[in-house]
Ligand code: HEC
């Protein structure tokens with residue numbers, strides 16, 4: 499499964515124009531995030547298979563995401579880490595719930611191939627058709643049986659599938675639609691449809707297996723070596739570590755439980771940190787229909803990304819009981835892992851942080867956590883922005899109050915950054931690799 503997942507992850511033939519693999523937006527050298535520095539510094543999103551289309555949010559790390567549980571909303575005290583919160587899922591807005599497939603990363607891997615701003619296939623059968631033409635077809639047949647691709651394709655299937663998905667119902671978020679929302683366009687008999695879905699699900703599961711494997715999620719940072727008593731942290735890293743689990747309160751969400759040998763640095767819940775809008779997002783430029791009639795963002799700069807709230811009120815949320823919760827989750831995004839936040843191909847390489855890539859270095863985001871509530875507000879683009887003042891939050895509702903007035907000195911901010919730098923994989927080769935979730 500891991501080997502199949504790896505070839506799928508790097509196969510650009512699974513995008514409508516055969517030009518965009520998963521790895522186009524999630525490269526190993528940056529910790530499976532965006533790999534084009536100019537884009538990180540400016541529009542934040544790599545173009546999709548249709549090169550004039552851009553998704554809404556920054557590609558988060560595809561590593562460690564497979565350890566997030568299927569999305570749940572516990573309501574009884576003591577049932578989970580918190581009650582009346584969302585735990586689990588993938589994507590910044592947790593819309594890849596993983597409830598059907600048992601793992602959100604498998605559900606996620608079915609989203610990108612269909613998303614109009616990413617790989618832009620019109621429906622699952624189109625992706626399966628491509629897989630059936632690839633040299634690794636036999637690996638699928640080994641798992642699903644020799645008849646895995648025994649599908650009676652209509653004669654015009656390749657013509658139908660060469661047109662990009664331009665389904666306007668999919669404009670919120672960046673990797674919708676959910677499978678239920680994508681109209682089938684390849685006419686298939688019921689038995690063939692079932693086969694196609696099985697192969698599509700196998701694709702999702704194989705990618706999940708690859709993402710969870712030591713090649714993508716190796717737990718091999720300096721911090722892991724420190725936990726395994728194979729390395730010592732420097733004085734500044736150690737001070738940062740103490741701040742992280744103390745005065746700076748990072749541990750409240752990026753959890754590092756005492757005694758846990760492989761902390762994920764995410765509790766998989768959601769929060770609205772009050773990050774300002776990023777006016778440079780390429781997404782906002784897509785106001786006019788392209789030649790396929792698709793306009794990702796007719797509202798342009800006026801568009802407000804309400805994150806989890808928008809997912810809950812959208813048709814992609816199949817759980818009607820959750821619809822009523824939408825407004826209390828406006829502005830919240832998934833707590834992503836902070837492993838590999840400093841992984842970059844060379845020291846001067848710029849990465850983007852936060853769901854909209856507003857921050858361009860670790861010091862900037864740490865300074866935000868430290869001073870969001872103490873520095874004055876200023877307009878975006880003002881002198882001093884990000885140093886002596888902050889623009890207003892993109893979504894002012896549901897702001898998290900556990901952060902953002904931390905009283906850290908500039909030296910303490912630097913200490914925290916030094917600690918974050920210890921979370922970069924590749925420092926050592928773990929000798930024992932335990933299978934499955936940490
Ligand atoms: C064109 C760029 C692009 C391509 C291609 C792409 N992604 Fe992504 N990926 C993104 C963006 C942008 C997000 C965030 C979207 C959101 O949350 O709304 C994302 C989110 C994710 C996440 C969620 C991580 C988390 O912690 O929730 C995973 C995992 C992931 N992608 C894996 C993949 C896989 C697997 C593929 C190929 C099947 C893929 N991506 C293809 C841009 C891309």
Ligand code: HEC
Nearest residue numbers: 746747748750751769831832833839851852853867898901
């Ligand atoms: C209340 C929960 C919470 C606390 C406390 C918290 N974080 Fe976060 N963190 C999040 C969430 C949620 C995101 C993603 C949110 C977004 O982009 O809107 C995030 C994102 C980040 C990112 C960007 C990751 C990326 O790939 O873009 C970094 C770095 C980070 N946090 C570091 C820290 C540090 C350091 C601290 C302590 C000073 C901290 N966080 C405290 C919830 C929290």
